[in-house]
Amino acid sequence: MTTQTNTCTAFEGTRRIASGAPAEVAVAIRQVIGRGEQAPVLVFDDMTSQPIEFDLRGSADEVLARLQRQQNEAEEAPAESAEDSTPRGRGRPKLGVVAREVTLLPRHWDWLNNQPGGASVALRKLVETARLASDDKDRTRRAQEAAYRFMTALAGNLPDYEEATRALYAVDPIGFAASIAPWPADVREHAAKLAARAFGNT
Numbered sequence: 001m002t003t004q005t006n007t008c009t010a011f012e013g014t015r016r017i018a019s020g021a022p023a024e025v026a027v028a029i030r031q032v033i034g035r036g037e038q039a040p041v042l043v044f045d046d047m048t049s050q051p052i053e054f055d056l057r058g059s060a061d062e063v064l065a066r067l068q069r070q071q072n073e074a075e076e077a078p079a080e081s082a083e084d085s086t087p088r089g090r091g092r093p094k095l096g097v098v099a100r101e102v103t104l105l106p107r108h109w110d111w112l113n114n115q116p117g118g119a120s121v122a123l124r125k126l127v128e129t130a131r132l133a134s135d136d137k138d139r140t141r142r143a144q145e146a147a148y149r150f151m152t153a154l155a156g157n158l159p160d161y162e163e164a165t166r167a168l169y170a171v172d173p174i175g176f177a178a179s180i181a182p183w184p185a186d187v188r189e190h191a192a193k194l195a196a197r198a199f200g201n202t
Contacts (some may be wrong), residue, residue: 007046009190011154016186020047023067028056030063041121042153048142049149049194112189143197144168151191164191173199 009019010029026061029041033056043052082094102123104112115122147168155161160179167175177193180188 006173008043008052009046009053010041010043011186011190012041014154014184014187015039016190017040019079021066022054022071026056026063026067027060029054030060044150045151047146049146049153051153140171140200142199143194147191147194147198148192154187155180155183155191158187168198171199 007020008022008025010017010025017032017121018025026044032041045052056063112119112122159182164176164179167179180191
């Protein structure tokens with residue numbers, strides 16, 4: 001799986017070999033492979049822990065040139081959103097207000113229409129309130145998923161992996177730290193860094 005990222009981290013087995021911009025990490029991986037190392041090399045996006053693959057064919061300059069082209073293409077590609085693919089209709093586009101179809105029961109429409117400002121204002125307030133209320137939960141969930149993804153890839157066979165996973169999802173930083181204590185230093189430090197976001201420490 002290839003993805004665009006700001007920073008990433010590469011591991012040779014359980015040893016961290018590089019962390020930083022994709023170009024820096026790719027060069028470091030080429031050096032490791034050039035030494036004939038046998039341990040598998042895995043690269044993780046620093047935010048999501050999604051795996052990243054680099055095309056390491058050719059010279060270091062060729063590798064860097066490909067990465068630069070990919071980055072340029074990603075930056076130049078138009079970001080298509082659901083709004084872009086939706087026909088323009090009523091609303092106030094200059095203010096960022098877009099008309100969409102909403103299906104509700106009659107009693108819902110009756111309640112909305114009786115709110116100050118009418119149905120549109122009431123709906124916007126309800127959505128904004130719900131969005132703000134879910135932001136913290138969504139951030140925690142994404143951080144847990146990133147930590148779990150990394151842990152599964154590199155720590156699945158390490159001691160107390162299951163205990164660490166339970167502590168991660170229970171938002172138990174003390175239990176998590178105790179569970180990952182026996183792990184190799186580089187894996188332990190990276191897992192702790194990822195989990196810190198789930199525990200609200202960053």
